[in-house]
Amino acid sequence: MGEHDRFEAALSEEQRRRLAVDLFNHTWTLLELPDRSPEQDDEMIHAAHASRYHWGEVGTRANLGRGEWQISRVHVTLGRPEPALHHAHRCLAYVEQGDGVEDWDLPFAYEALARASALAGDVGESLRYEQLAREAGTAIADAEDRDHLLSELATLPGR
DSSP: OOHHHHHHHHSOHHHHHHHHHHHHHHHHHHHTOSSOOHHHHHHHHHHHHHHHHHHHHHOOHHHHHHHHHHHHHHHHHTTOHHHHHHHHHHHHHHHHTOSSOOTTHHHHHHHHHHHHHHHTTOHHHHHHHHHHHHHHHTTOOOHHHHHHHHHHHTTSTTO
């Protein structure tokens, strides 16, 4: 039994789900801090990736997409365009594959791409993805979820 196999056997599916959720929520707590230390920035990156890792072991494509969305947001927040774009594109790829996707997943994948593109200085792509987010957002059934998307789009750089 290899080292990786021992690790796999050490965590149940439910433990992995709980870790994925707890790490996702912890990342949000760090994202919302008004002043993070460099150590907290590192912790935020690692927590987001760890959450996504555990979803990769037990989650749906939707969970993977949401994890990639959060990682992209972390990198946008830290001013890192290349990883922000990479993870936003991964988010869209997972969301487009279906498997547990909700009506708000696609618009938020586009929102991530609009935000990461803006950070990268590609105004045209940012505007294009914002428009796609707005169009896809019309299919969101829940008014609160739709309003949340619009409030996030309103915070895009340069808007």
